[in-house]
Amino acid sequence: MTPIKLWPPGERPREKLLARGADALSDAELLAIVLRHGARGQTAVDLARALLAGFGSLGALLHADRRSACAAPGLGPARFVELQAMVALVRRMLRETLAGASVLSSPQQVRDYLRLTLSGHQHEAFVALFLDAQHRVLCDRELFRGTLAQTSVYPREVVKAALAANAAAVIFAHNHPSGVAEPSRADELLTLALKDALALVDIRVLDHFVVARSGVVSFAERGLL
Numbered sequence: 001m002t003p004i005k006l007w008p009p010g011e012r013p014r015e016k017l018l019a020r021g022a023d024a025l026s027d028a029e030l031l032a033i034v035l036r037h038g039a040r041g042q043t044a045v046d047l048a049r050a051l052l053a054g055f056g057s058l059g060a061l062l063h064a065d066r067r068s069a070c071a072a073p074g075l076g077p078a079r080f081v082e083l084q085a086m087v088a089l090v091r092r093m094l095r096e097t098l099a100g101a102s103v104l105s106s107p108q109q110v111r112d113y114l115r116l117t118l119s120g121h122q123h124e125a126f127v128a129l130f131l132d133a134q135h136r137v138l139c140d141r142e143l144f145r146g147t148l149a150q151t152s153v154y155p156r157e158v159v160k161a162a163l164a165a166n167a168a169a170v171i172f173a174h175n176h177p178s179g180v181a182e183p184s185r186a187d188e189l190l191t192l193a194l195k196d197a198l199a200l201v202d203i204r205v206l207d208h209f210v211v212a213r214s215g216v217v218s219f220a221e222r223g224l225l
Contacts (some may be wrong), residue, residue, distance in 0.1 A: 103135050138167060
């Protein structure tokens with residue numbers, strides 16, 4: 001029977017974090033702290049590296065569905081639940097930050113929240129942050145979900161959702177599973193159609209973000225609104 005591999009004293013991720021801070025650790029080392037221990041013949045860092053390599057990225061691992069995650073060697077249901085709880089806590093922390101202040105004063109928090117929410121999805125999803133008159137987040141909703149390459153978005157349904165949330169403004173976002181955060185011409189036309197439809201009920205579109213593993217692109221910053 002192969003014993004569980006141990007790492008040398010002083011190189012443990014927990015000790016390293018305490019001595020040098022979390023920013024000094026790699027993704028694999030941070031993930032190893034959450035995993036706590038490795039598998040047969042592996043340290044927790046070895047296992048973390050194998051999982052990151054197998055899923056392709058940290059985002060893909062954290063957004064993996066239950067079936068694929070639990071099928072990964074060394075992961076399983078218990079660790080899947082722990083990873084999902086960690087992601088949910090971070091997402092709720094970011095949502096609290098956005099709810100307490102105008103999104104216009106917290107642009108990086110908006111990007112961070114959207115990347116955490118969308119960047120790891122294997123399908124395309126379209127979400128909205130509904131805002132009050134002071135541009136604080138009232139709620140966020142995934143309005144439409146599509147395939148790997150496209151999502152059908154219906155302006156009528158978006159207007160209904162915005163009115164139901166009693167929103168004064170809205171920020172849209174969708175992901176590109178291809179990994180390239182570059183707006184398409186179809187994205188631009190959709191955004192203009194949504195902007196015109198919402199203007200009829202006095203709801204302002206503040207921005208539309210395209211989210212991918214490579215980054216986040218803002219329509220407002222590109223001058224596309």
